[in-house]
Amino acid sequence: MATQTQDDVDEVVPGREWASELYRIANDQFDRASSLLDLDAEFVTRLSEPRRSLVVNFPVRLDSGRVLGLTGYRVQHTLTMGPTKGGFRYGPDVSLGECAALAMWMTWKCALLGLPYGGAKGGVRCAPSELSVAELERVTRRYAAELIPVIGPDRDIPAPDMGTGEREMAWFMDTYSQMVGHSVFEIVTGKPVVLGGTTGRREATGLGVVYVTEAVCERIGLDLREARVAIQGFGNVGAVAATELYAIGARVVAVSDHTAGLVDPDGLDIASLVRWVEANGVLDGYPDARRVGSADVLEVPCEIVIPAARERQLTDENAPRLQCGMVVEAANGPTTPEADAILRERGILVVPDVLANAGGVTVSYFEWVQDHQRYSWDELDVQERLRRQLRAAFGRVIDAADRLSCDWRMAALSVAIERVSEAARMRGIYP
Ligand code: GLU
Numbered sequence: 134m135a136t137q138t139q140d141d142v143d144e145v146v147p148g149r150e151w152a153s154e155l156y157r158i159a160n161d162q163f164d165r166a167s168s169l170l171d172l173d174a175e176f177v178t179r180l181s182e183p184r185r186s187l188v189v190n191f192p193v194r195l196d197s198g199r200v201l202g203l204t205g206y207r208v209q210h211t212l213t214m215g216p217t218k219g220g221f222r223y224g225p226d227v228s229l230g231e232c233a234a235l236a237m238w239m240t241w242k243c244a245l246l247g248l249p250y251g252g253a254k255g256g257v258r259c260a261p262s263e264l265s266v267a268e269l270e271r272v273t274r275r276y277a278a279e280l281i282p283v284i285g286p287d288r289d290i291p292a293p294d295m296g297t298g299e300r301e302m303a304w305f306m307d308t309y310s311q312m313v314g315h316s317v318f319e320i321v322t323g324k325p326v327v328l329g330g331t332t333g334r335r336e337a338t339g340l341g342v343v344y345v346t347e348a349v350c351e352r353i354g355l356d357l358r359e360a361r362v363a364i365q366g367f368g369n370v371g372a373v374a375a376t377e378l379y380a381i382g383a384r385v386v387a388v389s390d391h392t393a394g395l396v397d398p399d400g401l402d403i404a405s406l407v408r409w410v411e412a413n414g415v416l417d418g419y420p421d422a423r424r425v426g427s428a429d430v431l432e433v434p435c436e437i438v439i440p441a442a443r444e445r446q447l448t449d450e451n452a453p454r455l456q457c458g459m460v461v462e463a464a465n466g467p468t469t470p471e472a473d474a475i476l477r478e479r480g481i482l483v484v485p486d487v488l489a490n491a492g493g494v495t496v497s498y499f500e501w502v503q504d505h506q507r508y509s510w511d512e513l514d515v516q517e518r519l520r521r522q523l524r525a526a527f528g529r530v531i532d533a534a535d536r537l538s539c540d541w542r543m544a545a546l547s548v549a550i551e552r553v554s555e556a557a558r559m560r561g562i563y564p
Contacts, residue, residue, distance in 0.1 A: 148182055153230025155444055159237045161470045166546035169537055176554035180240075183233050184251075185209040189279040193271050195264075205276045207255035207283055207291075210236040213557045216287050217253035218243060218494060220294025220323075221276070223269075223301075227256035231444075235294075238465055239494065242487040244549035246526050248498045251553075253289050255280070261296045273301045277308040284309070286319040286505075292497050293323040295443075298369065299335065303328055319504035322497035331500035333515035334493075339373025341492015342439065342463045343381070344520045348527045349459070349484055361398075361435035363387035363457070365427070366442030367416055370463050370490065372407060374439060379403035387430035389442075392417035394425040396433055432456060440467035447472040455481060462486035477540055485542035487549065488526055495522050 148160065160181065167177050186208040192200045206229050209217040219239035232254045239252025257276050261269060283289055293302060302324040309320045318329030326332060333340070350357045360383050364371045367390040375385050384400035392415040395401060401422055409419045431438055431446065434456040440446045441463035447455070449471035459482040462468060466486060468476070476483055496519055503509055510518075526545075534544035 150186075151182065151230045151233040153228055153234065155234035155466055156230040158445070158466055158470060159234035162542065162546055163237065163550070166543050166550055169539055169543055170547050170550060172550060172554060176550075176557060179557055180211065180550065180553060183208045183210045183236055184212050185283065186229060186233065187280065187283050188229060189276075191275050191279055193268065193275055195268055201259075203257055203259055203272065205255065205257040205279060206232045207253065207280050207289070208232040208236040209251065209253045209283065209289055210240045211251035211553060211557075213553060213560060214240070214244065214251040215249040216251070216285075217289040218248070218250035218292070218322075218497065219253040219255070220292040220493075221255035221257070221297060222294035223257050223259055223261040223272070223296035225258065225260050227258040232256055235465055238487055240553060241546055241549035242491045242494055244552040245487055245529065245545050246491050246495050246498075246522060247552075248494065250290075250494075250498070253291075254294070255291060256294070269301070270304050273297075273304040274308045277305045278312065281309075281312060284320065286317055286501075290319070290497075290501060291321050292494070293369075299323060299325045299330065302330075319501050322500040323493075324500070329500075329504050331496060331503055331510065331515060332512040333519070334496045334500055335369065336373045337496035337515075337519065338370045338463070338490050338493035339375075339441075340377060340516065341495065341519060341523055342370065342374045342441070342461060342489055343377040344492065344523045345484060345489050345527060346378075346437065346439075346461050347381075348524050349461070349482075352527075352531065353459075353482070355436060355458075358382035360384065360437055361386045361400075362437045362439060363430045363433045363435045364439045364441055364463075365389050365394075365430050365446060366440070366464065367406070367410060368441070370493075371439070371441035372410065374441060374463060375403045376407060383437075386435050387425075387433040388416065389425075389427040389430040390416045391427060391442075393419070394427045394430040395419055395422035396425050396430065397422045398434075437461060440464050443467070445469055447476070449475060452476055453479075455479075457481065459484065462489045465490065473542065483540065483542060485545045488523075488530055488541070488545050491526065492519055492523060495519055 189205045235254035236252045243250040310316045324330035387396045438457040439461045444466035447468040452472035452475035461484040530544045
């Protein structure tokens with residue numbers, strides 16, 4: 134048999150394990166930023182693929198007695214910066230490739246914000262809306278138990294993401310605590326306040342979107358109170374951002390969720406919409422606005438579009454039709470590279486996800502610090518620190534955009550990649 138060489142090993146397509154549309158997007162962004170930085174090949178290799186991933190298959194007993202087989206994931210992108218951090222999501226299309234892309238973005242987000250974490254992301258492929266509360270609890274507890282080999286308060290700290298929230302974090306924390314025999318609040322962030330959560334975490338992502346938007350508006354000389362805003366998504370991020378913008382005096386002319394899009398060029402009454410959703414669960418049926426399709430809100434004439442729903446919402450198909458001056462990416466990965474190029478060409482400013490939605494993980498960091506210190510901050514303290522930290526990160530993005538003559542996405546990623554590769558260089562390679 135012929136001797137195999139390292140060249141034969143390289144025949145395996147790098148990244149094949151993560152193949153997915155979202156991973157293609159994350160990698161395209163990483164490739165562009167690392168070329169811009171002329172990043173040493175060593176760090177391209179060390180950062181382009183996740184360090185660790187766990188795929189678990191586990192059974193869950195449904196209320197009917199039937200057993201459902203589920204697949205869950207946890208991907209840790211880099212172990213260089215400290216423990217890893219990132220949410221876990223429940224959804225019918227959660228996959229290893231999606232988690233890998235989202236974990237990579239978490240690395241850049243944490244590095245840009247100066248948080249002492251590498252990125253991670255996880256999830257369970259399931260349809261949460263079809264599961265009862267008791268079934269969701271069993272899914273969450275079993276998923277937490279399956280992750281024991283890779284998580285820990287100083288190893289990997291999960292948090293909420295799509296389809297998960299405080300309730301799931303409480304079950305997760307309880308399961309981990311039962312396993313180690315004492316309460317470990319700092320195993321997860323985004324918990325209810327009474328279980329070691331922090332004030333302000335629930336609102337943090339949406340509030341952060343508004344703080345970043347304010348800073349951007351100051352920079353470009355746009356009065357936010359005069360601006361028209363369209364928001365796709367009315368969940369934990371979109372509804373909070375809408376409420377805050379409405380409180381500031383901005384005109385929110387369109388909102389949507391998966392059931393409906395609502396438009397009013399004079400401005401929607403967000404307080405009344407929030408009450409409607411509290412009572413009815415979804416936007417569908419709200420009487421006081423013109424109804425359009427969910428995705429149509431992205432194309433409404435306005436100054437600021439905020440995609441705050443899913444990934445890959447701005448594509449080469451709809452990007453030419455946008456009628457705004459600025460896109461603030463509240464969701465992770467809402468813009469495909471093709472749409473990004475079109476927006477750039479059209480002179481539409483894009484405030485990248487790793488900056489715009491970093492409020493969530495920043496306040497998660499505050500929660501983890503408070504848990505470790507057994508000392509709670511008040512809400513004003515959390516908000517002021519959040520605002521300061523996001524503004525400082527925006528300042529770094531502006532500086533890098535000037536220094537490298539690039540758009541804000543490339544600037545944000547460059548700041549992050551420089552930081553992580555510098556740390557990787559200093560740590561060296563073991564052994
Ligand atoms: N899932 C959120 C994100 O995408 C928050 C993660 C965290 O708080 O650790 O940024």
